[in-house]
Amino acid sequence: MTTITSEETPAGWAGEGTVPGVRRPDAPGTGIHEYIDANRAELRALLTERGALLLRGFEVGGVDGFDGTVRAFSGTPPLAYAERSSPRSTIKGQVYTSTDYPPDEEIFLHNENSYQAVWPRTLYFFCAEPPLTQGATPLADIRRVLRAVDPGVRAEFEARGWQVVRNFHAGFGVPWQEAFNTSDKDGVVAYCRERGIDAEWRPDGGLRTTAVRKAVHRHPVTGEEVWFNHATFFHVGTLAPEVGAGLRAIFADEDLPTNTFYGDGGAIPDEVADHLRAAYRSASVRFDWQRDDVLVVDNMLAAHAREPFTGPRRIAVAMAEPSDA
Ligand SMILES: [Fe+2]
Structure with missing residues (x-):
């Protein structure tokens, strides 16, 4: 940093x-x-x-x-x-x-809505x-992040893509009605279909959505390749350790409120997620x-984060x- x-x-x-x-x-x-x-x-x-x-x-x-x-x-x-x-x-x-996130928690580096179409x-x-202390919005140049990613890791993501799986459980976390700003189930399905998201209603009244996206994009103006995805941000390993362990005690990995996988559904190993977090941090700056x-x-050039603050x-x-x- x-x-x-x-x-x-x-x-x-x-x-x-x-x-x-x-x-x-x-x-x-x-x-x-x-x-x-x-x-x-x-x-x-x-x-x-x-x-x-x-x-x-x-x-x-x-x-x-x-x-x-x-x-x-x-x-x-x-x-x-x-x-x-x-x-x-x-x-x-x-x-x-x-x-509106608890002030004592960091929000990790991400590119806004890079999990969307x-x-x-x-x-x-x-x-x-x-803020009184900290509370910066750190930034990371995602051209540099891409260069810091191990070529083998990059090749794996380029070949398989990545996938975000979200589970909106009844009575746990953000309800689907709030996430999609409607209580019309058919409207949600239509919204998802238009955006390349698979929507599946669960027996408990919840909703599972799955979207497969590319990990590396090309900047439309400069033509540069950038590491533009939410594979790291949404990976369960990026949560605070006690939060991740608590959720994993309740849910299987595919049932977590949010988690990422390779595009074919294969697990992204924790050590790969660790490596990716280190790549982001190595490129980050703050003011x-x-x-x-x-x-x-x-x-599409800079990821942003939020420091904890008082x-x-x-x-x-x-x-x-x-x-x-
Ligand atoms: Fe953000």
Whole structure:
């Protein structure tokens, strides 16, 4: 883990770690929308080069202004958050809280919705209130993660793909009605079919969904290969050890609320998942949030995480630019 302490990106990092490109206003009181409008082409190029962009010291105008920031940068309004895997609250419109997850737990590095058929190409984070300690949003350049993955492990995933299996048990974890934002079973089945997800109703009233996806993708702009998948994030071995052991005491591996396998259903050995977590961590960098920071992330170049934290920490999140647009 590299900690960025300098306001500017350290020399020599371009194209290496996901060091966010950093931009600050020349004059105090500069509005972020005006700045983006005047520098959009350069900012987009910087985002594609570095994988992430930190806009610090601008007048954002709170959550309303943040919504406008997304529109200014992406040219479209933020996307709705569908097929949810983690609890979030709506702040306003399509601006959400970052995951409402216990503050003392880490959220591991991942690329938003990389288990879906369509994902947001661009993510936005806005620091409405910084945490007291830690609480960073670490980033990892997934070009570097791919290079850190053992060639044999990569070949296995490229040949077999990977699979996410989710079980929405009655009375345990996120109910399917919340995950799919409906209580219409036929609607869920149709939704899944359109997105290449197999849906199976269970005798206990629960639902099992299975989706097979690719592990390595090509970035649509740069053509670079990237390690873009949720095989590590959703693997039971990535949970806190006591949580994973507790769940494995209750459920068989295929019945866990969420778990990953090779695309043909074969188990991903724990040591492979360990290796993949190490590959992500080897590529990760962090910075401390400051109030009114806006972080723009190219979701197909950088994975993001959340450190545990103390204090209030209010980080708003928005997503834009669907991959099939
Ligand atoms: Fe996320």
